[in-house]
Amino acid sequence: MSSRIEKPLNYKVDSWIESSLVDWDGKICSVVYFSGCNFKCPWCQNAGLVKKKEQTTSLNDILTYMERNKNYVDGVVFSGGEPTLEPSLPNILKEIKDRKFLTGLETNGSQPKVLEEIIDAHLLDFIAMDVKAPLNADMYNKLCGVKVDLKKIRKSIKIVKEAEIEKEFRTTVIPCWLTPEDVLEIAKKVQPVKLVLQSFSPQETLDPKFRNVTPYPESQIQMMYDKIRKRVYNNRRDK
Ligand code: SF4
Numbered sequence: 001m002s003s004r005i006e007k008p009l010n011y012k013v014d015s016w017i018e019s020s021l022v023d024w025d026g027k028i029c030s031v032v033y034f035s036g037c038n039f040k041c042p043w044c045q046n047a048g049l050v051k052k053k054e055q056t057t058s059l060n061d062i063l064t065y066m067e068r069n070k071n072y073v074d075g076v077v078f079s080g081g082e083p084t085l086e087p088s089l090p091n092i093l094k095e096i097k098d099r100k101f102l103t104g105l106e107t108n109g110s111q112p113k114v115l116e117e118i119i120d121a122h123l124l125d126f127i128a129m130d131v132k133a134p135l136n137a138d139m140y141n142k143l144c145g146v147k148v149d150l151k152k153i154r155k156s157i158k159i160v161k162e163a164e165i166e167k168e169f170r171t172t173v174i175p176c177w178l179t180p181e182d183v184l185e186i187a188k189k190v191q192p193v194k195l196v197l198q199s200f201s202p203q204e205t206l207d208p209k210f211r212n213v214t215p216y217p218e219s220q221i222q223m224m225y226d227k228i229r230k231r232v233y234n235n236r237r238d239k
Contacts, residue, residue, distance in 0.1 A: 011059040011092050014049060014081065018065060019073060024104045024126050025168075027074040030066060032059075034089075037082040039108055040145030041132065042207035043174050043200060049081040050206060059092060066101060075102025075125065084111035093123035102126070104166075109156035110148070119163045126166040128196075129156060133171075133178065134185040143177060145206070161193055172198045173224065175216050180224050187228040195228060197221050 014035040023031050036052030037044075044050055066073050076096050083089055084107050093103050104126035107115065118124050131153070133139040140148045160167050169190040171183060187195045200215045216224075 011088050011095070012055040013057050013059055013062070014053065014055045015057055016062050018069075020077070023077040023079070023106065023128075024075070024102075024166075027102065027104075027126075028072060029075050029077045029102070029104060030062060030073055031077045031079055032062060034078070034080045034083045034086045036085055037080055037108070038085060038110055038146065039082070039132075039148070040206060041143060042145050042205065043143075043172070043177075043210045043213070044206040045172075045201045045204065046079075046081065047204050047206040052081075059095070063095070063099065067099070070101075073101070075104060077104035077106060077126070079106040082108050082110065084114040089114070090118055090121065090123060093118055094121075097123055104128070106130075106170075107156070108132070108144075109153050109160075112152050112155040112159055115156055115159050119159065119165065124163075124165055127160055127163060128168050128170055129160045131157065131169050131171055131186050131190060131195075134182050135189060139177075139182070143174070157190060161190070168194045168196050170196045170198055172200050173216050173221060174200050174210075174213070176213055180220075180227060183224045184228055184231060187232040191232050197224055 014033045016030055016032045018030055019028050020031045021028060023029055033049055035049050035055060037050045040050060083105060096103050102125045103123060105124055106128045109129045132143040135150055137150060140150060171186050173183060199221060202211050202213050205211055
């Protein structure tokens with residue numbers, strides 16, 4: 001089968017996986033990772049992507065795979081590290097959209113200007129923004145390992161809430177630092193948009209101390225879901 005790609009793309013990324021069923025609910029997507037993050041969450045499960053490295057994987061290789069498998073792959077989700085720090089992100093999204101694939105983004109919400117730019121330019125079909133903690137400086141800075149500009153996080157939450165695309169917020173529930181009450185507070189800030197609770201995974205964390213932390217059991221995460229469904233989302237079943 002011949003490829004529709006007519007010109008080679010010079011864009012480089014850190015790494016990618018061919019297909020994922022979990023990064024965008026209901027879609028089969030390739031996932032592309034950029035290295036480099038402006039947060040240093042001690043519990044980070046992508047520790048190898050936090051430091052900026054030379055990126056050597058050609059986007060063209062990824063697009064060639066997608067063209068060959070276009071009957072199975074819906075689009076690409078960009079992740080990291082923090083993908084909004086990558087200056088070529090808008091151009092890369094445009095290249096993907098020009099080829100009629102869907103585009104998604106996973107972000108820590110620290111760059112509202114970039115989010116605004118790519119959403120206004122209709123370059124995104126899906127966005128998932130992490131909300132790491134309730135929006136108070138002490139907790140947010142602790143969970144992120146750096147001093148975070150909460151004004152920017154609030155602005156990004158507003159942008160995502162108002163975006164007319166598929167969207168969700170995500171919180172990784174860290175047992176020692178986030179309580180069910182904290183989760184409730186986060187849900188109140190992001191509602192009516194869905195809040196997805198992610199289980200913490202202790203393998204390969206940025207700070208080795210977190211490798212000894214036991215994740216919340218699934219039953220407790222379910223109880224947190226039940227609580228936010230009842231108290232924030234008025235028992236809607238998709239929340
Ligand atoms: S978990 Fe934190 S440090 Fe790791 S990639 Fe996400 S924002 Fe960056």
